[in-house]
Amino acid sequence: MYNPESLIRKGLPKGHIKDRLVRFSLGLVTYLIVIIAALLFFKIIKDGAPVLLTTKAPYVDLGFLLDKNETLHVFHDARGQRHQLAASKYSAYVKDHAGEPIYNERTFSYSGGGIIGPIVGTVLLTVGSMVLALFFGVSAAIYLSEYAKQSPFIHAVRLAILNLAGIPSIVFGLFGFSVFVLAVPVITSTPSERTLLTVPLFIGKAVLSFQGWNSSLLAGCATLACMILPVIITASEESLRAVPQGFRDAALAMGATRWQTIRTCVLPFSIPGILTSSLLAITRVAGETAPIMFTAAVAAKDDLPWQSLANPFDLLSSQVQALPYHIYTLAARIPASEFTQRAQYGSVFVFLMIVASLSFGSMLLRAKLRSKLKW
Amino acid sequence: MSPVLSDRIEVHDLHFYYGHTCALKAVSLNVPERQVTAFIGPSGCGKSTLLRCFNRMNDEIPGARVSSGSIHIGGVNIQQPSVDVAKLRREVGMVFQKSNPFPRSIFDNVAFGLQLHRISNRSMLNQAVEEALISAALWDEVKDRLHESALALSGGQQQRLCIARSLAVKPSIILMDEPCSALDPIAAAKVEDLIRTLRQQITFIIVTHNMQQAARVSDLTAFFHLGELIEFSPTLKLFSNPAHKLTEAYLRGTFG
Numbered sequence: 001m002y003n004p005e006s007l008i009r010k011g012l013p014k015g016h017i018k019d020r021l022v023r024f025s026l027g028l029v030t031y032l033i034v035i036i037a038a039l040l041f042f043k044i045i046k047d048g049a050p051v052l053l054t055t056k057a058p059y060v061d062l063g064f065l066l067d068k069n070e071t072l073h074v075f076h077d078a079r080g081q082r083h084q085l086a087a088s089k090y091s092a093y094v095k096d097h098a099g100e101p102i103y104n105e106r107t108f109s110y111s112g113g114g115i116i117g118p119i120v121g122t123v124l125l126t127v128g129s130m131v132l133a134l135f136f137g138v139s140a141a142i143y144l145s146e147y148a149k150q151s152p153f154i155h156a157v158r159l160a161i162l163n164l165a166g167i168p169s170i171v172f173g174l175f176g177f178s179v180f181v182l183a184v185p186v187i188t189s190t191p192s193e194r195t196l197l198t199v200p201l202f203i204g205k206a207v208l209s210f211q212g213w214n215s216s217l218l219a220g221c222a223t224l225a226c227m228i229l230p231v232i233i234t235a236s237e238e239s240l241r242a243v244p245q246g247f248r249d250a251a252l253a254m255g256a257t258r259w260q261t262i263r264t265c266v267l268p269f270s271i272p273g274i275l276t277s278s279l280l281a282i283t284r285v286a287g288e289t290a291p292i293m294f295t296a297a298v299a300a301k302d303d304l305p306w307q308s309l310a311n312p313f314d315l316l317s318s319q320v321q322a323l324p325y326h327i328y329t330l331a332a333r334i335p336a337s338e339f340t341q342r343a344q345y346g347s348v349f350v351f352l353m354i355v356a357s358l359s360f361g362s363m364l365l366r367a368k369l370r371s372k373l374k375w
Numbered sequence: 376m377s378p379v380l381s382d383r384i385e386v387h388d389l390h391f392y393y394g395h396t397c398a399l400k401a402v403s404l405n406v407p408e409r410q411v412t413a414f415i416g417p418s419g420c421g422k423s424t425l426l427r428c429f430n431r432m433n434d435e436i437p438g439a440r441v442s443s444g445s446i447h448i449g450g451v452n453i454q455q456p457s458v459d460v461a462k463l464r465r466e467v468g469m470v471f472q473k474s475n476p477f478p479r480s481i482f483d484n485v486a487f488g489l490q491l492h493r494i495s496n497r498s499m500l501n502q503a504v505e506e507a508l509i510s511a512a513l514w515d516e517v518k519d520r521l522h523e524s525a526l527a528l529s530g531g532q533q534q535r536l537c538i539a540r541s542l543a544v545k546p547s548i549i550l551m552d553e554p555c556s557a558l559d560p561i562a563a564a565k566v567e568d569l570i571r572t573l574r575q576q577i578t579f580i581i582v583t584h585n586m587q588q589a590a591r592v593s594d595l596t597a598f599f600h601l602g603e604l605i606e607f608s609p610t611l612k613l614f615s616n617p618a619h620k621l622t623e624a625y626l627r628g629t630f631g
């Protein structure tokens with residue numbers, strides 16, 4: 001017979017201790033991860049914030065943000081006072097104090113001045129690669145989700161795209177180097193000596209020369225775009241599929257062509273989803289070092305990318321500095337010292353701020369679009 | 376209506392397949408113009424498939440094809456490859472079971488079809504939208520909030536908005552695939568009313584599971600079973616004196 005008394009437990013419930021233990025250890029692992037992340041951020045902010053932020057009026061050391069990167073000179077003057085001067089200010093000092101002795105002079109490459117070069121380079125690389133990746137990625141996603149018939153071949157294509165996402169970024173770097181830097185065709189009248197193949201075009205002296213784009217902004221953007229294409233394609237396809245079939249049916253039944261349907265009734269409603277995926281891609285693109293090492297980045301550059309160009313298109317073929325590569329150079333290519341650390345953590349801090357504000361901006365944009373396009 | 380297409384539909388010996396599954400077997404019928412024709416029958420009997428043949432919406436389904444037979448609308452074989460499908464669908468509008476307004480304003484929804492066909496003159500648009508909404512008996516309810524989201528409307532209003540959207544491009548035939556199955560009786564009655572009002576100008580073909588609805592709104596009724604047309608006759612005759620045993624059994628509710 002049913003006994004209501006049996007519902008009332010005596011003592012601890014069965015498996016209570018085990019349950020508690022599982023809960024505790026899972027929680028411990030979770031909070032450990034949070035603590036590691038918090039420590040990381042704490043270290044960067046503790047060492048980096050003082051470089052960028054000041055206690056006086058603009059509260060930001062604009063020099064660090066807007067000056068060009070230079071070699072740092074550290075020395076003592078005749079009175080025993082220590083000076084830290086970037087190369088240009090150092091030469092001015094030497095000119096002003098001609099004849100005065102300088103003691104204990106040491107130089108630290110890349111550690112003086114500001115980081116405008118790497119900031120500008122990173123922005124250019126990010127914008128360029130996002131333009132390329134969104135164009136090719138969204139096009140491919142539209143084809144896969146709206147036009148292609150669901151056949152084994154298309155499944156294989158999709159699988160291949162997904163697998164691209166697992167390839168290490170250094171492999172993309174080498175791929176970009178061997179393809180974009182050394183092999184892609186350009187139209188020129190004076191083919192380089194290492195060209196792989198020239199095809200005459202019969203227009204003046206112009207030939208199609210497979211000589212690559214050299215190490216350049218364009219090659220770097222193309223390499224980065226290849227790296228994030230799988231993310232963009234997969235996520236765009238998902239957000240296209242999330243648009244209700246009813247919208248497509250309605251538009252088609254009104255006499256819209258396939259492309260009109262996509263343009264007016266599918267793509268606009270999938271843009272928030274596509275933006276969400278691009279957001280992840282932007283932060284990844286901005287932070288990668290390996291793909292641009294051989295394809296676009298230089299450690300030192302005297303001019304900003306657009307300065308001293310014969311025509312605006314040369315911007316694409318100029319090399320750039322980049323924040324992650326700058327950080328790598330400061331950390332791994334020159335001897336560590338208290339002076340290089342300043343530049344290093346300052347760059348890391350600025351980099352984090354840029355990525356954070358990009359993410360935040362995209363989140364706002366997404367929220368705004370979402371609220372307008374809901375169904 | 377249109378100089379190219381009148382709106383008499385002639386189906387001759389139509390066979391239709393989804394992959395290897397036969398959905399329609401040797402269907403022949405003539406749907407007269409300016410009347411309301413109802414397609415009834417149990418689920419999976421092919422009535423929606425036939426409906427979707429009339430504006431070639433089956434083209435969008437992979438593996439779906441007409442294997443033999445013909446469909447003529449106003450004397451033109453609409454199965455031939457040279458038919459302009461976009462133009463056909465403009466003449467033959469469609470309203471779906473699930474109301475599917477776009478998540479835009481009421482105005483934009485009704486104007487969608489016109490803008491699709493390159494009409495962008497503002498005053499023409501305003502006038503056409505107003506006419507369509509009046510025809511769909513929705514104007515009085517929405518005239519003060521044309522620029523609010525269509526999704527703020529009730530289910531019945533959304534379905535009438537979808538009807539207004541089809542009406543805006545002035546079709547001569549409107550296909551309705553269970554237009555009231557998701558609506559409450561009052562909203563359904565409003566849709567039926569507007570069918571009755573518009574039958575003078577437009578040919579309606581309506582697929583329905585609701586036999587009372589078929590009896591109320593239609594002039595002719597076709598009964599389908601397992602992909603075959605069992606009986607096609609004036610609604611009064613079919614309901615009061617069905618010629619076929621299967622029809623009688625279905626109407627009595629013995630199956631289906």
